[in-house]
Amino acid sequence: MVNRLGLHARAAAKLVHLTSGFQSEVTLITGEGEEIDAKSILGILLLAAGQGTALTLRCAGADEADAQRAVVALFADCFGEGE
Amino acid sequence: MGRRAPMISLEGIGVSEGIAIGRAVVLAKSGIELFRIPIEEDAVAGEVERFRGACAETKNEIARNQTGVGQLYGEELAAIFEAHALLLSDRAFVGAIERRIVDDRVNAEWAVHEAALELKRRFAAIDDAYLRERGLDLEDVTRQLLRNLQGISHHEVTEVEGDVVLVADDIVPSEAIRLGRANVVGFVIESGGRTSHTSIIARSLGIPAVVAIEGVIGMVTDEDPIVVDGGEGTVLLHPTTEILERYAGMRRRDRERDLRREAGPSDVARTGDGVEIELMANIDLPEELPGMTKSGARGIGLYRSEFLYMETDPNLPTEDDHFRIYTRLLAASAPHPAVIRTYDLGGRKLAREMMESEEENPVLGLRGIRLTLARPQIFRLQLRGLLRAATAGNLWIMAPIVSRIEEVRELRAALQRAAEELDSEGIEHSTDYRLGIMVEVPAAVMIADLLAREVDFFAIGTNDLIQYSLAVDRNNRQVADLYQPFHPAILRMLRFVAESGRRAGIPVSICGEAAADEQMLPLLVGLGLRRLSVHPRSIPRLRQALLRLDAVTLERIASASCELASGDEVESFVRRELESAKSGVS
Numbered sequence: 155m156v157n158r159l160g161l162h163a164r165a166a167a168k169l170v171h172l173t174s175g176f177q178s179e180v181t182l183i184t185g186e187g188e189e190i191d192a193k194s195i196l197g198i199l200l201l202a203a204g205q206g207t208a209l210t211l212r213c214a215g216a217d218e219a220d221a222q223r224a225v226v227a228l229f230a231d232c233f234g235e236g237e
Numbered sequence: 238m239g240r241r242a243p244m245i246s247l248e249g250i251g252v253s254e255g256i257a258i259g260r261a262v263v264l265a266k267s268g269i270e271l272f273r274i275p276i277e278e279d280a281v282a283g284e285v286e287r288f289r290g291a292c293a294e295t296k297n298e299i300a301r302n303q304t305g306v307g308q309l310y311g312e313e314l315a316a317i318f319e320a321h322a323l324l325l326s327d328r329a330f331v332g333a334i335e336r337r338i339v340d341d342r343v344n345a346e347w348a349v350h351e352a353a354l355e356l357k358r359r360f361a362a363i364d365d366a367y368l369r370e371r372g373l374d375l376e377d378v379t380r381q382l383l384r385n386l387q388g389i390s391h392h393e394v395t396e397v398e399g400d401v402v403l404v405a406d407d408i409v410p411s412e413a414i415r416l417g418r419a420n421v422v423g424f425v426i427e428s429g430g431r432t433s434h435t436s437i438i439a440r441s442l443g444i445p446a447v448v449a450i451e452g453v454i455g456m457v458t459d460e461d462p463i464v465v466d467g468g469e470g471t472v473l474l475h476p477t478t479e480i481l482e483r484y485a486g487m488r489r490r491d492r493e494r495d496l497r498r499e500a501g502p503s504d505v506a507r508t509g510d511g512v513e514i515e516l517m518a519n520i521d522l523p524e525e526l527p528g529m530t531k532s533g534a535r536g537i538g539l540y541r542s543e544f545l546y547m548e549t550d551p552n553l554p555t556e557d558d559h560f561r562i563y564t565r566l567l568a569a570s571a572p573h574p575a576v577i578r579t580y581d582l583g584g585r586k587l588a589r590e591m592m593e594s595e596e597e598n599p600v601l602g603l604r605g606i607r608l609t610l611a612r613p614q615i616f617r618l619q620l621r622g623l624l625r626a627a628t629a630g631n632l633w634i635m636a637p638i639v640s641r642i643e644e645v646r647e648l649r650a651a652l653q654r655a656a657e658e659l660d661s662e663g664i665e666h667s668t669d670y671r672l673g674i675m676v677e678v679p680a681a682v683m684i685a686d687l688l689a690r691e692v693d694f695f696a697i698g699t700n701d702l703i704q705y706s707l708a709v710d711r712n713n714r715q716v717a718d719l720y721q722p723f724h725p726a727i728l729r730m731l732r733f734v735a736e737s738g739r740r741a742g743i744p745v746s747i748c749g750e751a752a753a754d755e756q757m758l759p760l761l762v763g764l765g766l767r768r769l770s771v772h773p774r775s776i777p778r779l780r781q782a783l784l785r786l787d788a789v790t791l792e793r794i795a796s797a798s799c800e801l802a803s804g805d806e807v808e809s810f811v812r813r814e815l816e817s818a819k820s821g822v823s
Contacts, residue, residue: 163371164316170323195323196330199371200359 166198172224178215180225185209192225242461242475249425249450251470252436256488257423257445258481259400261461261474263454264408274344284338288345291385292325298381299325301552320371321378330356346386353379402463406454410434411550414522417442423465425472427453430712432700434547439467440772441522441544447472501533506780508762512788516779517573517770519748522548523562526569529773533780536573536631538770539696539748540566542580542619553615559622567630574631576696576746576770578675579619579648581605581637605638610647620655627667635696639674639681645691648672673743676734677701685734689741696770697734699749703727721804722751728760728799728807735765746770755782759811762788763795790818 173180173192180192182201185208190197213221276284299322324330330352337348353376360372402423403416413424413435424439424446431448439446445467457463457474464473464484473480505513517538518529529537545554545562566575583596583604596602609616623634636648649672659666676682677698689695703722704711711720721727731747738745746768751757753771758779761769771779794814798807 163320167316167319167323174326191329194327194329195320196327196356196375199320199368200363 163199166195169198169225169228170195172228173221176213176215176217176221176224178213178218178221180221181212181214183210183212244477244480245456245474247450247453247456247472247474249447249453249470249472250431251446251467252429252431252448253424253439253444253446254468255443255445255491256484257400257402257465257467258484258488259402259422259463260397261404261425261457261459261463262397262401263457263459264403264405273347276342276344278342281339281342284345285335287386288334288338288348291345291382292331294385295378295382296322296325298385298552299378321374324375324378325382346383349379349382349386353383402465404453404457404463408435409550410438410544410547413438414442414544414548417444418524423463423467424448425450425453425457425463425465427451432712437521438544438547441520441525443524443528498531500531501777501780503533503535505535506783508783508786508788508791510787510789512762513767514762514783515746515768516776517576517746517768518773518776519770520566520773523565525773526565530569532773532776534573534773534776536570537566537575537577538746538768539635540575540577542578543582546580546582554618556618556622556625559619560625563623563626563632564629567626567632571630574633574671576633576635576673576694577623578635578637579606579616580609583608606636606644606648607638609636610644610651613651616651617655617658620652621659621666623670624652624656624659624666624668625664627670628665632667632670633673633694634670635673635675635694637675637698638678638701639676639688640678641680642684642688642691645672645674645688675748677705679706679730682706682730682734685737686740689737689743692743694743695734695738695745697731697745697747697749697766699727699731699747699751702730702749703751706730722754722757723760723798723804723807723811725799725801725804725807728764728795731761731766732764732795732799739765744768753779755779756808756811758782759786759791759815760795760798760807762786763791763793763798765792765795787818790814 170193182190182192182198184190184201190201192198211222211225213219213225215221299318333355334345334348334352337343337351338345341348356372356375356379360369360375363369363372397420399420400422401420402425403421404425406427407429408416408424408426417424417438422444424435424444426435426446426448427450429435429448433448436446436448445465447465447467447470450472453472461474462476462481464476464480466472466484473484476484506516507513515535516533517536518525518532518534519539519541520526520529520537521541521544542559545558548554549558563575563577566577569575581604583599583602603611609619623632626632634652636644639645652668652672656666656668671693673692673694673696674681674688675698676685676688676695677700679702681688682702685695699722700711703709703720703724706726707719707721707724709716709719711717735745745766747761747766748770752761752769753775755778762783769779794811798810801807801810
């Protein structure tokens, strides 16, 4: 039974775990210009409300290139959910 | 010596007998006092530390819940727990609380409370139901956090010197258990009734308790001297010296009588004409085991495993928690059976983690055996604990709220799977157990003859059976008197279940309140029931009552009662018949 609950929470948790490992600030920016701290579980859960919006990723810091690559990969892989 | 406050006498419902004398400690708002308290400049740093400590403690609790749930099924649940834990690491969330403590110079509880309100606001605005649910989850986390912050004030309750009488408007079962085992000698609860969990826990721990006293909180201050008479339902504030002495005397006499009480006979009870009736004990907490042995009970007729859950709340019991308690129960009852009922949890009784959404009608919802079968990874821990403990005695496993034969078969299969797992892990266990069901849903009564072929025993839960059959909520004062154990419909059901058991050669017991009711006793025996499970305290008097009864006469009376049209008729009929039987006329 694929539980929708688990899917969202799992994806959000994965993202936060990933971004927290980097020094850089990682920010997701919505089409409306709203900025979400990608290290904040609250921020990400609330962001999911606007699913379907195009997001811009901004990384700033010593390891920003690595951070960028990793986050893009996670999204591209659909968070490993296969959907 | 200052002016003494006048003595105040209050009446409520006595739910656990005994005398308690002590000093009042008042807990308002379900044990969580939530006030905005300004704090001194130099106490701010300490307050932030206290908050961080509570965060850490809450994260530990969440992690324990996660591992308790296990790997496989736990993935989905684990993710939710994960999100909870992450909230407590969320810089924005945590940072905002710490900033509030520092900037507003306010206590951590208030800062958390405001943060929780903020969360509520943000999530309430969202359309997506799933996400709103997540919002509720997060609110739960803040509640957990608050509880851990308050852990310090509860710490204070147990640190108060001398005997404490807890005065609260309500108290959660896990707190009742925890405090009852510490220095609390009496409970005075504004809400609640005889059957609420706190009342049951008070009785199990032997702590005097009075409930349903409206407004008591407003009348009591911390440190007030207070006397509780749990038998009469009386609470005395500021007792005079004379009153104090009188109650101290009563308490002393109670204690002496308890000490003097010798172990009762433990051979099987019989009616006047020699029919054997097994008297067994209903047990909720291990504290009751010595009393059970003394009472002469021949085994445990019902152990409600929800109480284990309440003890470990907010964490789920681990497999070892299960194993330990069941081993104790089995050892204490051996060679007699210990009938252990699997979780009867659902709706309000269960952590949000196990339920996906609020139910409008939890009594008719996902509860009992349905819930446990729907949560195999959690249930697995209980089953493994049971099988491992089975080596310690005579284990009978029982499922609650069974309405379909599939539930029996699925339970059997789940037990087999658990046994196979233990086998492959090389862990000691036994498959030498009996498997039975609570008969409490009317549908189960109607197919009792068919169910009897697939189980090893029945236990009739009269409390719920009567409520479901007569469609009466006994806690609803407007209809409480319609809850009639004597109703012929109930008698006919009992008769059918007893007969079904007899035909299939399986034992049938009664473990609801009706079993301890001396007025119902003649009918129960007359309808063919031969096993009763009751509070240990009731056993000696039931033993005596049985000696005064003649089974043959009772069969005739019970049979005739089933043909009467109303509960009132049954009651007066039975009374008349018994009186004339006594005076030798029949």
